[in-house]
Amino acid sequence: MPEQPSAPTQKPVELRGDYTRAASDYTVTQEWDQYTEEDHDIWRLLYARQIQLIERYAAPEFIAGARALKASPDRIPRVDETNEILDAATGWQIVAVPGLIPEHQFFAHLAHKRFPVTVWIRRRDELDYLSEPDIFHDFFGHVPLLTNPVFARFMQAYGEAGPRAIAANGLKMLARLYWYMVEFGLIATPNGLRAYGSGILSSKSETVYSVESAKPHRIRFSLERVMLTDYLIDDFQQTYFVIDSFEQLFRAAYDTDFQPIYRKYRDIPGIAPNVVLPTDQVLAAPTSGT
Ligand code: HBI
Numbered sequence: 528m529p530e531q532p533s534a535p536t537q538k539p540v541e542l543r544g545d546y547t548r549a550a551s552d553y554t555v556t557q558e559w560d561q562y563t564e565e566d567h568d569i570w571r572l573l574y575a576r577q578i579q580l581i582e583r584y585a586a587p588e589f590i591a592g593a594r595a596l597k598a599s600p601d602r603i604p605r606v607d608e609t610n611e612i613l614d615a616a617t618g619w620q621i622v623a624v625p626g627l628i629p630e631h632q633f634f635a636h637l638a639h640k641r642f643p644v645t646v647w648i649r650r651r652d653e654l655d656y657l658s659e660p661d662i663f664h665d666f667f668g669h670v671p672l673l674t675n676p677v678f679a680r681f682m683q684a685y686g687e688a689g690p691r692a693i694a695a696n697g698l699k700m701l702a703r704l705y706w707y708m709v710e711f712g713l714i715a716t717p718n719g720l721r722a723y724g725s726g727i728l729s730s731k732s733e734t735v736y737s738v739e740s741a742k743p744h745r746i747r748f749s750l751e752r753v754m755l756t757d758y759l760i761d762d763f764q765q766t767y768f769v770i771d772s773f774e775q776l777f778r779a780a781y782d783t784d785f786q787p788i789y790r791k792y793r794d795i796p797g798i799a800p801n802v803v804l805p806t807d808q809v810l811a812a813p814t815s816g817t
């Protein structure tokens with residue numbers, strides 16, 4: 528039986544998933560027939576409120592991906608049906624997992640163009656927040672952009688970087704890149720800022736907050752700046768980093784040798800999540816919003 532990974536929260540919590548049936552790569556079968564009507568009802572509620580918000584707040588590439596997946600508004604999606612669409616778009620697949628899995632296996636899946644999707648769905652009293660990823664976060668938040676060839680290529684490069692980061696004591700820096708880019712990234716578009724991060728777009732309140740609130744800092748993407756910045760897990764972000772294009776993100780990750788970055792900074796404390804440096808390019812706060 529694979530060991531349970533620890534949850535990335537500031538409080539110790541037990542992981543909810545059933546790891547007893549997982550294979551050595553932590554995959555499980557989805558057992559779609561086991562979902563209850565209540566499970567599907569929760570999917571329907573979450574889907575209905577996010578699908579209308581993303582039209583206004585999400586990156587066009589994310590919206591296009593969400594449409595391409597043809598997920599049902601009424602039923603939890605099936606892994607096998609999704610894989611036909613995803614495979615045709617970028618050669619990626621999703622694999623079912625019990626929840627968070629250890630870094631090493633997580634990286635290996637990404638490097639092989641497999642995205643791990645948690646099988647269970649949250650409870651009705653957790654519609655707005657939970658500390659572990661569930662199928663709504665993993666599927667609705669992450670899978671749409673895996674239909675985008677450039678973003679998908681970035682994700683693969685991220686997975687390939689994992690073992691080298693572990694070997695060089697640089698995991699913390701690499702994980703910050705995932706956090707600020709994959710989970711909480713913003714992108715500049717001709718129509719203004721849009722969200723593409725999965726942590727944002729699977730959360731009703733952070734979707735609006737990330738784009739419209741005057742409170743958080745929005746700082747132009749710089750690879751080193753992102754890799755050095757600490758983050759908060761249990762609250763809205765105090766800083767979002769903004770890319771110009773997925774090409775920019777892919778090139779930064781793909782063309783840069785991270786080893787010198789790990790060597791230079793591994794013993795240096797991170798930049799606090801709310802700090803603005805003199806070298807930062809800060810984007811103007813939106814004129815509306817709170
Ligand atoms: N496991 N299922 C799952 N999903 C994640 O996003 C995830 C994970 N394990 C490790 C992990 N993320 C991060 O620690 C890495 O991005 C560094």
Ligand code: FE
Nearest residue numbers: 660710725726
């Ligand atoms: Fe996620």
